[in-house]
Amino acid sequence: MYKNNKFLDYLLIRKEDSNKGTYGKTIIIGGSINYPGSIVIASSAALKCGVGYVCLGVTKSVYNRVACVNPEVIYEVFEDDNFYDEKVLTKCLKYSSILFGNGIVDSKKEEALDFLLSNYKGKLIIDAGGLDALKNIGLNKLKESSAKIVLTPHLKEFERLFEVNVTNKHAIDLKDKCYSLAKEYNIVIDLKDHESIITDGVNSYLINNGNAGLAKAGSGDMLAGMIASFIAYIDCSLLDAVSMSHFLMNEACKLVSKLKSYSLHSITASDVIDTIGIVIRRYERGI
Incomplete structure (x- = not known):
């Protein structure tokens, strides 16, 4: 179990003389006509977790739908409605962290991910549609990459990606399986x-x-956006940043239920995101 005081160890105090450059930059590459909300949620969560600069890498058709949702976010636009544009992808290489895959169903997602794995040397989170792209280009690409990589599959995505039967998740030791796969590919796995x-x-x-x-x-x-934010500016291991994101998200969800008297049936990701700042503030005060 993650101990409460680790938040105080890792969360930076916002210094009076700091600026947005002090707290890193993250870019979230994803979205599609059917799933534009995925990147809106991820970017909103990233903003609440303290990163100095959040950018969305989106296709032009998605940009036209989401551009005014988060006024604090900036954009890199893929003009041809696919994500394999080396000019735009090259701009992405300057970011402290990259989140790739939320809401992506584009036919050239494989080429885009291959480019990032081959050229990026920062911290790369692969989620959702990005995991399908990774499966298609081959897991050995992970071994060849210079990026520090986090994979964030749910059970079914884990099953597809690694060809592990999790129909009865208690019949296999998932912890040992994740451990061995993370070691083999030199990555962080968040199952x-x-x-x-x-x-x-x-x-x-x-x-x-x-x-x-x-x-x-x-x-x-939401979780992926939180991870992208923390790993962009907090000086800790990827493992600790991912674990902290989970713990904070879960605590924020509990606080939504308490503060708003919501049923668990009614809580949304947006409700939880709105509460992240309160949870962080409570840890700052030692409550």
Whole structure:
């Protein structure tokens, strides 16, 4: 279980003489006509977790739908409505962290991910449609990459990506399986479930403060955005940043239920995002 005081160890105090450049830059590449909300959720969560600069990498058709939703976000636009544009992707290489895959169904997502794996040297999170792209281009690309990589599959995505049968998740030792795969590919695996397994192949965490209010579309996008934010500016391991994101999200969800008297049936990712700042403030005050 993640201990409360680790927040105080890792969350930076906002210094009076700091600026947005002090707190890193993240870009979230994703979205599609059918799933424009995924990147809106991810970017909103990233903003609440303290990164100095949030950019969305979107196709032109998606930009036209989401451009005014978050006024604090800036954009890199893929003009031809696919994500394989080396000119735009090259601009993405300057970011402290990249989140790739939320809402992506584009036919050239594989080429875009291949470019990032081949050229990016920062911190790369692959989620959702990005995991399907990774499956298609081959897992060995992970071994060849210079990026520091986090994969964030839920159980079914994990099953498809690694060809592991999780129909009866209690019949296999998922913790050991995640550990061995993370070690083999030199990555962090965040296997999302009510009890989430997070491992870098050396150390592992079991995050068991989950909440049924998160059992809804959008929660994974929120978590991915939080991770992208923290790894862009906090000086800690990827493993700790991912684990902290989980713990904070779960605590924020519990606080929504308490402060707003919401049923777990009614909580949305947007409700949880609105509460992240309150949870962080409570940790700052030692409450």
